[in-house]
Amino acid sequence: MNYEPLRELFIAELQDLYSAEQQITHCLPRIIKAAHDTRLKQALQQHHDESALHVARLSKILKRMNETPNEKTCDGVHVLLHEVEERVRDGGDAEVMDAGLIAAMQRVEHYEIAAYSSARTYAEHLDESDSARFLSETLDEEMRADVRLSQLSRRVRVTRRAA
Ligand SMILES: [Fe+2]
Ligand SMILES: [Fe+2]
Structure with missing residues (x-):
């Protein structure tokens, strides 16, 4: 693979992730405010703190590459977060709403997992081992x-009303 085009793709992916993480944070x-279950709130709060760290790691990697975040919005995460907001607006039964929030948030996590996994592979191809390590740490989180x-989605208990 040619170094320069792959480097450009890597930078574009990092900038896309930077926008994604900014939107998520x-x-x-x-x-978190809309969620009902205390453990769900805690899990989301923990991931909020981690996401702030993810933004910082991406800044560090871009700086190492002599690049900066750009103004481009990550459309993928924008749409996925819109769906999360829809679950918030829909409201309704507390446990069902939490289940909907979990499903919508997992779509966001899966997007990030795919993107970080590719970005780490590009970093390895480009011999950017420190960047690959930072991206691995984020990917693990x-x-x-x-x-x-x-795990939280499996804790939901279903109760049936007597007829
Ligand atoms: Fe993240
Ligand atoms: Fe995430």
């Missing part, structure tokens, strides 16, 4: 956040 406080959300 901005949106999460509203989602994204995967752990996804597992926590899966």
Whole structure:
């Protein structure tokens, strides 16, 4: 693979992720407020703090590459967060709303997992081993956040009203 075009792709992916993380960090406080279950709130708060760290790591990697974040919006995460906000607006039964929030947030995590996984591979191809290590750390945190959300979704108990 040619170095320069791959480097350009790598930078574009990092800038896209930077926008994604900014949007997530901005949106999460509203989602945390809307969630009902205490453990869900805690999991989302923990991931909010991690997401701030993800922004900082991306800044560091871009700086190492003598690049800066650009103004481009990550459309993928924009749409996925819009769906999370829809779950908030829909309201309704507390446990069902939490289940909807979890499903919508997991879509965001899966987007990030795919993007960070590719970015790490590009960093390895480009011999940017420090960047690859930073991206691995973030990727691990994204995967752990996804597992926590899966565990929380399995805790939901269904009660049937007597006819
Ligand atoms: Fe993240
Ligand atoms: Fe995330």
